[in-house]
Amino acid sequence: MAVSERRGLARRSPPELGQRLLLLLLLGGCSGRIHRLALTGEKRAHIQLNSFGFYANGSLEVNLSVLRLGLPVTEKNAPLVGFSLTRVRSGSIRSYSTQDPYDCPLSKNSSNLLVLFLIDTKDLRVQVRKYGEQKKLFISPGLLPEAPSEPGPPTPVHTVMPKVDSGTTTALEKAKSKPTVSQEDQQGPSENKELVLGLGHLNNSYNFSFHVVIGSQAEEGQYSLNFHNCNNSNPGQERPFDITVMIRERNPEGFLSAAEIPLFKLYMVMSACFLAAGIFWVSILCKNTYKVFKIHWLMAALAFTKSVSLLFHSINYYFINSQGHPIEGLAVLHYITHLLKGALLFITIALIGSGWAFVKYVLSDKEKKIFGIVIPLQVLANVAYIVIESREEGASDYRLWKETLFLVDLICCGAILFPVVWSIRHLQDASGTDGKVAMNLAKLKLFRHYYVMVICYVYFTRIIAILLRVAVPFQWQWLYQLLVEGSTLAFFVLTGYKFQPAGDNPYLQLPQEEDEGDVQMEQVVTDSGFREGLSKVNKTASGRELL
Missing domain, CATH: 2.60.120 (Jelly Rolls)
Known part of the structure; x- marks a missing residue:
């Protein structure tokens, strides 16, 4: 990005955030190393x-x-x-x-x-x-001269x-x-x-x-x-x-830092893993005879978007390593797919946690408020990421955008837990009132597992990964990205396994038609007076009905 363009971006006001984002996308963003x-x-x-x-x-x-x-x-x-x-x-x-800011x-x-x-x-x-x-x-x-020279101390010539x-x-x-x-x-x-x-x-x-x-x-x-x-x-x-x-x-191998050299291969491998997971998930949806909901296809779109985002991220690192800067068109595609991936991820987690499309088709007022908070915050977090990628570390507003990204991301992670908590409370109340104790307890157990999965995903990607980055030597800091992407893939796979379209999945079970039929038949028999004075009791183990 040109110097004059960077000066103009630094002077823009917050109301021009959308124009600034569009300008960053058109200019290609980061200038590399x-x-x-x-x-x-x-x-x-x-x-x-x-x-x-x-x-x-x-x-x-x-x-x-x-x-x-x-x-x-x-x-x-x-x-x-x-x-x-x-x-x-x-x-x-x-x-x-840790020094005194007023000390020179x-x-x-x-x-x-x-x-x-x-x-x-x-x-x-x-x-x-x-x-x-x-x-x-x-x-x-x-x-140093522009042409690559032999390794060793520089010559004064x-x-x-x-x-x-x-x-x-x-x-x-x-x-x-x-x-x-x-x-x-x-x-x-x-x-x-x-x-x-x-x-x-x-x-x-x-x-x-x-x-x-x-x-x-x-x-x-x-x-x-x-x-x-x-x-x-x-x-x-x-x-x-x-x-x-x-x-x-x-570095001797290119323009990437020691911790960034393995990222090209890492992101390429993880992109292939997410692509394989998406293809496998679509094959399950196509071959399954049980009812497939819209949320299942949204989960497939998330896996493919994540794969494409990692692919463009890998290609960007390849060109940064060889040329010192990414290709502008690929950088734009990476930013677009990264924005879509971030929005789809939190929307999908919140929809699954609220039970939308599986057991209900209408969101409650509380859940609508959560979506009204999470979606704009996720857009802001992705804008902050794009601005950070396009700004130099020494820019005046670099630290501001970095702190904004960290804070907004934590708020979004906390907000997506509320729909899961509300679903757990609803199932706890319903298990003792509607008579379907076994089904509700099974759903309650599944929701609790999903709640633990979300907590572990947030904990590993936001806390443990950062601590690992601080603790390991400089050349092994790429393990931070490996832990983040690996935990994300594991979270995707476990979520798909828990909520796959299957007949024995308690999350997808509808009210049993057999119970409703028995109730209706009992009403017909009572109203017609047939077999008056007889009562229906439970069946014995041999299948006989006692009158």
């Missing part, structure tokens, strides 16, 4: 640009093309700005998330920081400070220095003439190594570029790149600034 972020009038002190899992010989390229601080540069108030590269233990925890990581040494890029706007240079024992982390100015005007040549020459290791760092216990990069200055805007190569397996891990403007750390004293940055991340 080649990130381009442009922020104007930004006031945040800390910006989380991106997080990526690197294998050995992986590379990180950063090109800061525009940086306007809006603050006059003097000797007394030189702005303290720069980048920090940190190594995190998991994909969902940031190394500085650039002003002091920290064990969580690996590399600091301190932008010195006065001397027009960038000081690169390395912390810890990261001896195989190669940092050089400029960007391919580096590209930033553009500068004639007034900065002297400052750059002074920066290059300084020693690469300062005396202060030599005396420190962490053996910090300091490099100096050139900083370009043109039309009140600063620019420079650098790249980092992971040299060995000891440096493999999840890395987080952040931008800091410590002048905005004090509340009430924020000054707006503009920044435009391009980030390109690579």
Whole structure:
């Protein structure tokens, strides 16, 4: 997505949500693993640009093309700005998330920081400070060539220095003439190594570029790149600034992060599993002689929609891995099928839980209110997902949409449980009043099983899977998606088995015609006076009727 288009989307108001969604679908959404972020009038002190899992010989390229601080540069108030590269233990925890939000990581040494890029706007240079024992982390100015190169440390021949005007040549020459290791760092216990990069200055805007190569397996891990403007750390004293940055991340196998490399095959296999389950379910519906309800075909549509959504998701990851961005048309199809899948899933769960089409054809007022809440919330949740996929992690509204998606999803998961609870209460009351105790108890037992299934599905996909993602190493975080899709498939299969069209299924049994016939016959006999004085009692085990 172009920078100007991203700026326009950031300024849209909530009433234009539908137009924004349509625009996102037409533009194709996510730009893949080649990130381009442009922020104007930004006031945040800390910006989380991106997080990526690197294998050995992986590379990180950063090109800061525009940086306007809006603050006059003097000797007394030189702005303290720069980048920090940190190594995190998991994909969902940031190394500085527990720090004081008003504390600046650039002003002091920290064990969580690996590399600091301190932008010195006065001397027009960038000081690169390395912390810890990261001896195989190669940092050089400029960007890597577009053509894929052989694995190993980069050569200085391919580096590209930033553009500068004639007034900065002297400052750059002074920066290059300084020693690469300062005396202060030599005396420190962490053996910090300091490099100096050139900083370009043109039309009140600063620019420079650098790249980092992971040299060995000891440096493999999840890395987080952040931008800091410590002048905005004090509340009430924020000054707006503009920044435009391009980030390109690579692994030896492509543009995907270490945890995302297996997702192409995973989603393809799961798509085939859901497709096979849908075909098997349709074959059961076609061959079954018992009555098939509309809800059965809705369950089949859900399985096929889920399969198509995973197929497009897999293809998107394939093109992101090879080209750094998805194909726009396939991305649009993925978003459409994902929206339909999310809506059909919660609608189907709520309809089955309410007993619609099986034992009744009219929803109660309470159930209608639940559907009126769940369906719009599901649309909002899918819109939030699409917006998150199309926005960069460092965008101003990225965290807002992410929190909105999480909250709405939890509300929907809680709301779909109400129809099942109401059905259980109704069966409990009916089991002791209408005389059909055995049938109602069987249905009650089935509803309780379904309630437990829904609880387990929500619990595993929303809680256990997230905890697993935090606990496992960075290269095994794809197990999160495996657990989510595997539990979804198991939930689909168990739901189909519980509510399949069969004669002995207590959920599908209608009132027995034999009992109604006996009642009518007894009324006819009594009214006609035939066999007056006789009474009908239960049959014995031998089948004889006692009079």
